[in-house]
Amino acid sequence: MTDKTETKLRRRAAPDTSYEVQVFAGGKWATEVVLEDRKEAEEEAIRTLESGRRPLGVRVVREEVDDKTGLITATTIFRRTREDERSAEAREDRAQAMKAKVTDIRVDRRRAARSQPAEGRPAQAEPHGQPAGRAAPAARSFHWMWLLVLLGVLMIAGLVTVLKLHALFFGG
Numbered sequence: 001m002t003d004k005t006e007t008k009l010r011r012r013a014a015p016d017t018s019y020e021v022q023v024f025a026g027g028k029w030a031t032e033v034v035l036e037d038r039k040e041a042e043e044e045a046i047r048t049l050e051s052g053r054r055p056l057g058v059r060v061v062r063e064e065v066d067d068k069t070g071l072i073t074a075t076t077i078f079r080r081t082r083e084d085e086r087s088a089e090a091r092e093d094r095a096q097a098m099k100a101k102v103t104d105i106r107v108d109r110r111r112a113a114r115s116q117p118a119e120g121r122p123a124q125a126e127p128h129g130q131p132a133g134r135a136a137p138a139a140r141s142f143h144w145m146w147l148l149v150l151l152g153v154l155m156i157a158g159l160v161t162v163l164k165l166h167a168l169f170f171g172g
Contacts, residue, residue: 017064021045024057024081038062042078049080057081 019041022029032048035041038060045058060078065071 016067017062019077020061020063021048022059022061023048023055024059025055029059038077045078045080049082054082057084 019035019038021032021035021041021044023032033044035044041060045060049055049058058080059076062075062077064073066073
């Protein structure tokens with residue numbers, strides 16, 4: 001076999017697309033491993049970033065070979081740095097704090113809505129004449145006895161008024 005035939009056979013046997021896992025260290029990117037599967041390459045990149053040597057960053061570069069022209073096209077498809085991890089943790093912390101704050105605000109609004117009926121809408125009554133969501137204070141509790149006393153006072157005042165008017169007009 002000649003060298004030209006051997007090169008063509010190797011080129012055809014080689015995959016058209018490969019994935020390089022690269023590590024950023026010492027101010028430059030260096031290829032760690034070349035894989036044929038994208039998912040495996042991304043998983044390897046994450047393992048490398050989380051490994052004991054802790055590089056500053058990792059990336060996966062997809063290299064595609066054009067059979068006709070022989071040109072290689074390289075595209076970064078995955079990239080992660082330690083700073084990204086710190087930023088992601090900070091974002092997650094802020095998101096959790098925001099969720100807690102929103103929950104607190106909603107609880108406060110619900111409590112306020114229960115304690116004060118909306119304008120134009122009567123409070124829903126619970127048994128014994130108490131508004132929904134809160135107990136009636138002891139000083140404002142309703143007693144039937146006071147209603148009877150008030151009715152009695154009004155009847156006596158009305159009777160006295162009728163008697164005085166009768167005496168005034170009929171001379172009695």
